[in-house]
Amino acid sequence: MGSLEEWGLAGRSFGTWVTWFLIGGDLYTAYTVIAVPAALYGAGAMGFFALPYAVIAYPYMMLVLPRLWTVCHRHGYVTFADFVAGRYGNRWLTIAIALTGVLALMPYIALQLVGMKVVIGAMGVEGEWPLAVAFVILAAYTYSSGLRAPAVIAIVKDVMLYVMVLAALIYIPIRLGGYARIFELANQALALHTPSATIHLRQGQFLGYSTLAIGSAIALMLYPHTATAVLSAQNANVVRRNAAMLPAYSFLLGLIALLGYLALAAGVVTKDPNMAVPLLFLKMFPEWFAGFCLAAVAIGALVPAAIMSIAASNLFTRNLYGAVIRRKMLPQEESQMAKVVSLAVKFGALVFVLKLPATYAIEMQLLGGIWMGQLFPSVVVGVFTRWFHPWALFAGWIAGMASGTAMALSLGLKSSVYLLHLPASLGGTYAMYAAVPALILNLLVSVVLTVVFRAAKVDGGSDVTDAAAYVG
Numbered sequence: 001m002g003s004l005e006e007w008g009l010a011g012r013s014f015g016t017w018v019t020w021f022l023i024g025g026d027l028y029t030a031y032t033v034i035a036v037p038a039a040l041y042g043a044g045a046m047g048f049f050a051l052p053y054a055v056i057a058y059p060y061m062m063l064v065l066p067r068l069w070t071v072c073h074r075h076g077y078v079t080f081a082d083f084v085a086g087r088y089g090n091r092w093l094t095i096a097i098a099l100t101g102v103l104a105l106m107p108y109i110a111l112q113l114v115g116m117k118v119v120i121g122a123m124g125v126e127g128e129w130p131l132a133v134a135f136v137i138l139a140a141y142t143y144s145s146g147l148r149a150p151a152v153i154a155i156v157k158d159v160m161l162y163v164m165v166l167a168a169l170i171y172i173p174i175r176l177g178g179y180a181r182i183f184e185l186a187n188q189a190l191a192l193h194t195p196s197a198t199i200h201l202r203q204g205q206f207l208g209y210s211t212l213a214i215g216s217a218i219a220l221m222l223y224p225h226t227a228t229a230v231l232s233a234q235n236a237n238v239v240r241r242n243a244a245m246l247p248a249y250s251f252l253l254g255l256i257a258l259l260g261y262l263a264l265a266a267g268v269v270t271k272d273p274n275m276a277v278p279l280l281f282l283k284m285f286p287e288w289f290a291g292f293c294l295a296a297v298a299i300g301a302l303v304p305a306a307i308m309s310i311a312a313s314n315l316f317t318r319n320l321y322g323a324v325i326r327r328k329m330l331p332q333e334e335s336q337m338a339k340v341v342s343l344a345v346k347f348g349a350l351v352f353v354l355k356l357p358a359t360y361a362i363e364m365q366l367l368g369g370i371w372m373g374q375l376f377p378s379v380v381v382g383v384f385t386r387w388f389h390p391w392a393l394f395a396g397w398i399a400g401m402a403s404g405t406a407m408a409l410s411l412g413l414k415s416s417v418y419l420l421h422l423p424a425s426l427g428g429t430y431a432m433y434a435a436v437p438a439l440i441l442n443l444l445v446s447v448v449l450t451v452v453f454r455a456a457k458v459d460g461g462s463d464v465t466d467a468a469a470y471v472g
Helices: 004-012 016-027 030-075 080-088 091-122 129-145 148-176 179-191 206-220 224-231 236-245 247-265 273-284 287-325 331-355 358-373 376-381 390-410 435-455
Strands: 417-421 429-433
Touching: 004 224, 004 287, 004 331, 016 148, 016 224, 016 236, 016 287, 030 080, 030 091, 030 206, 030 224, 030 236, 030 247, 030 273, 030 287, 080 091, 080 287, 080 376, 091 224, 091 273, 091 287, 091 331, 091 358, 091 376, 091 390, 129 148, 129 287, 129 331, 148 179, 148 247, 148 273, 148 287, 179 247, 206 358, 206 417, 206 429, 206 435, 224 287, 236 247, 247 273, 273 287, 287 331, 358 390, 358 435, 376 390, 376 435, 390 417, 390 435, 429 435
Parallel strands: none
Antiparallel strands: 417 429
16 A cells, blocks of 8 residues: 555545445444434434435535546545645645544544444443454554455445344334334323424424534535545546435435334333434344344444544645645655554544543534534535635634534534524524534635635635536
8 A cells, every 4th residue: 555545545446336335334334323213212303304414415415526526536636625725725724624524533433433332332241342352453454454444344334234224124113013003102202201202393393404404414525534435436427326326325324213213112211312222122133133233233333433534544644744744745655644643543532432421422523513514615615616715715614613613512512403593683593503504604704705805816826726627
């Protein structure tokens, strides 16, 4: 693995099917299997926002990602921050994009280990050694092989997940009396929660639900691990085909979400909603198949954690360390540093999980989604037009990051749906996903300051990307 492109992107060699499994393994993680049903188990219908956001995400990806792939391939870019550096020629904007990605990935990697910890705890294994062993396996198999290792394991992981989910949604309803009975029992159980919930959205939840879906879809494509999986494709048509095929995973996600209602109907009782799915499997399946299901969830943690650590090391090597030393590193230097950084990232995530409560990782992940949405003007808008001034984009990023973080902190990092208070003439109070008003502020600042800076003839940097790469 003599270069970062070879180690971190597998030499951009993956075809349609490998890319499909890789992106699917990347986006549908162990924490998805644990957290999405947990959201339905604890909060009812609001947890279903994950389904429409996946539906929105793929047409959006079809529009943007092939174009981004073409530009990045043409210039040898390994990260979206590389693209921003080439498009705008602004060092500080590039560092901001890279830093956002690394900060958002750290709790996400930790959450994969939290998912494994939940599974290990459900199996009755005590102590921290199983998690440490999993960490060593993860570190070893990505250090030498780079992105090729999780690509192979992703195929195994996805097959196991499909078997697990389909078996659960056929076998368990037969035991519980059918889906009509399951929804009835789930609704009764949710009514007893504090605060109470239902399997239907209530008045006042619609805007929060829709903005969660829209904001999450915007952020999903901008995460560094998504970029890593997409940029490993061998051509833009592979990216297009995957955007068309990935809705199959949306179908799987809808089925996974229903496990939360199955747990309620089966009488699973736990103060930690994240334990609902493992406890459901242990209660309803024979021991051997429950073990298979929990193993599928555990493997579902290894794949995305590996890709995320590779993505974080790509960003650090190319766009943070590279920006500090201000010289182009040799391909072998980049590759070696990325390997070391990927180990450090995994070790940091392991310490995070072992030494801090799991709620910290969950709360930080709420911030991660808000932060990633703030890259939209620089990356997504940037691939269609170079109208924005880079210093305006930098100021907009600061405004979006600060306001989004402030909104999440005001909620105690317990939720990301913020009550936005506007003048009565503008409609009063709106309950919205914090990433959306933060992004609107980001865009407003970027537009206004672009006009100001261009009028003042402030240097706007240089675009070194090939205009022909944006055609078609």
